[in-house]
Amino acid sequence: MKLNEVTLSHHYANLGDAFGTLVDPTPFKHPHLIDTNPEVMQLLGIDSDEVTNPAWAKLGSGAKLFQGSRPFAMKYTGHQFGVYNPDLGDGRALLLGEIDSAGRRWELHLKGAGKTPYSRFGDGRAVLRSTIREYLAGEALNGLGIRSTRALCIVGSDEPVTREQIESGAMLIRVAESHVRFGHFEYLFYTKQLQALQQLVAEICQRFVPDTQGRSVGEQAEALLRFTTRRSAELAAGWQAEGFAHGVLNTDNMSIIGDTFDYGPYAFLDDYDPTFICNHSDHTGRYAFEQQPGVVLWNLNALAHALSAFVSVEVLRDCLEQFQPQVSHAYATRMRAKLGLTAEEDGDQALCADLLQILQLGEADYARFFRALAHYRGERPATGLRACVADAQHSALEQWLKHYDRRLARENSDSCIRDRTMLAVNPKYILRNYLAQKVIEAAGQGDYYPLRTLRQLLQSPFEEHPEHEAWAAEPPETGKRIPLSCSS
Known part of the structure; x- marks a missing residue:
């Protein structure tokens, strides 16, 4: 499909005024294309030779709309750091519409598109720094086999935007099967x-829990909660297995289909x-890395409360009780691999x-240790592994490793095969x-090659890419624990 043939539909916006507001984007005056994502183009059925089409700059900045587009600001609320906030919604993003490709429906969402009725005191813009970080994050998690929103393209501008300092404005087109959050239900x-809530339950069930069609709203809401609980687990x-910290797991940042979001x-x-x-704003450690599964369960409780209009407390409790065994099973499966x-x-x-x-006490680099473990063949001394861990933990x-060797022996597996399978799951x-910051600084100078x-x-x-070894190097001390804010 050529870029000018992309035509959008509007199942979500057609639900009605209770779900949001039609809003035209506020385009950049002088947009320029920074990067287009060929993998996401393929996902949407857009021809690969369209990657350099100059129309991307206008489409990705709201200066031009896809055929049939009706930009729509979605209304939602949510709990932020555990406190309910009724004044939320798409304050700087617009749902452009939906595209069907290979039996799946994908939503296109223009982020940084200007003010909406839900902007509150914000300017409705995004900056180059945060846009690049989101663009790369979606690819990073998707590459690791973790569900995530992704982005089709990034467009930059010479428009100044004030955050902690004055920065360049940018936009991206975010792509997901659904942009519905827990906060939509709240x-x-x-x-x-409640009639609109029932509509929303039916809409999500029709798409993602299709075997509930024709059932009562209570049965659909229960099935939806079970679906979301499993996907969230x-x-x-x-996240826990791959060492990813989200930073702001508010309910308005939780996807109903279990994508990593916002x-x-x-x-x-x-x-x-x-x-x-x-997150340097998280003074209590509510969203610390080890707290994430518990916070996700807390958020699921908030979602369950929003569904209590249709489902009994006993059934809701039974749904939520499935979370802990599900997350434990999924985590154990990933860690065994x-x-x-x-x-x-x-x-x-x-x-x-x-x-x-041992990794914690030995201040070991998480990813580099597991990558080194994939090359371990029982050698003594285990030089590659010892190099990853502080001297004080070498004995431990x-x-x-003695216990690990015995465990591997009971597997009776071929070491070469195990090597390949471990390299395929340990990035x-x-x-x-610090790598993201390096890319951002280069992009700020107009150099998009590092990005x-x-x-x-x-x-x-998981590939070796020997020509890019520097990108896999151990980070310098100055590159660790870089302070980040919610505008990052």
């Missing part, structure tokens, strides 16, 4: 728009520290926990914040 529940498990002060772990807080284990044994949880304690590491390249290079590495993070 808004309709707390404003007592898998999501949280993926990137702000996120970070991948460098040194393994379960208490790591990536990272350790090269195919069978399940009772002692695997303790084996994993003991290793994580040696003791752990060489992750989105470290494209890092995007491509994150899309295939």
